Amino acid sequence: MQSLTTIQERRAASLWTRVHPVFAIGQLGVFVVSLGLLVLYFFHLVDFETVFISVLIKIAFMLGAIVTGALWEHDVYGKWWFAHEFFLEDVMTLNVFLMHAGFLVTVYAWPTNIRAMLAVLSVAYLAYGLNVVQYVVRNHLTREDLRASAGAAEAAA
Numbered sequence: 743m744q745s746l747t748t749i750q751e752r753r754a755a756s757l758w759t760r761v762h763p764v765f766a767i768g769q770l771g772v773f774v775v776s777l778g779l780l781v782l783y784f785f786h787l788v789d790f791e792t793v794f795i796s797v798l799i800k801i802a803f804m805l806g807a808i809v810t811g812a813l814w815e816h817d818v819y820g821k822w823w824f825a826h827e828f829f830l831e832d833v834m835t836l837n838v839f840l841m842h843a844g845f846l847v848t849v850y851a852w853p854t855n856i857r858a859m860l861a862v863l864s865v866a867y868l869a870y871g872l873n874v875v876q877y878v879v880r881n882h883l884t885r886e887d888l889r890a891s892a893g894a895a896e897a898a899a
Contacts, residue, residue: 749819756813756817756818757817758814759818761810762810762811762814765806766807768803769804769806770874772796772799772800773800773867775796776867777867779792779796780860790859794849797842801846804838811835830876830880831876831880834876837873838866838869844862844865845866
């Protein structure tokens with residue numbers, strides 16, 4: 743296990759610490775817009791092509807987040823993916839990616855079956871939503887641990 747100071751120094755030194763959030767937050771923003779468009783589609787207020795384009799944009803941001811996240815993980819932990827500290831997050835991200843890939847396969851295999859596309863997309867978006875919740879909870883717990891460690895270090899000094 744690497745020391746916390748080394749990890750903090752590596753995070754601060756990595757270019758990807760600043761680049762990755764652009765894609766991750768961008769993906770979340772596109773997801774919110776795309777989810778809104780999906781709801782509007784169900785009310786017949788937008789066409790499926792509009793929803794489809796928003797999904798493609800979300801997938802592009804997701805790929806950017808995956809690549810920059812892997813580069814960041816390598817800089818900080820020495821592994822491209824599945825570093826011990828990010829194992830669960832990486833597993834969830836892989837599942838979300840595979841579900842979005844499943845959406846693209848569905849579009850290719852059954853281009854006229856919008857119901858199948860919507861079913862696969864709904865599962866993919868649910869998985870992404872769960873991944874976001876997992877990330878927020880993990881981030882909150884990590885910050886609490888860091889504050890507790892800093893408080894214990896101050897008390898010991």
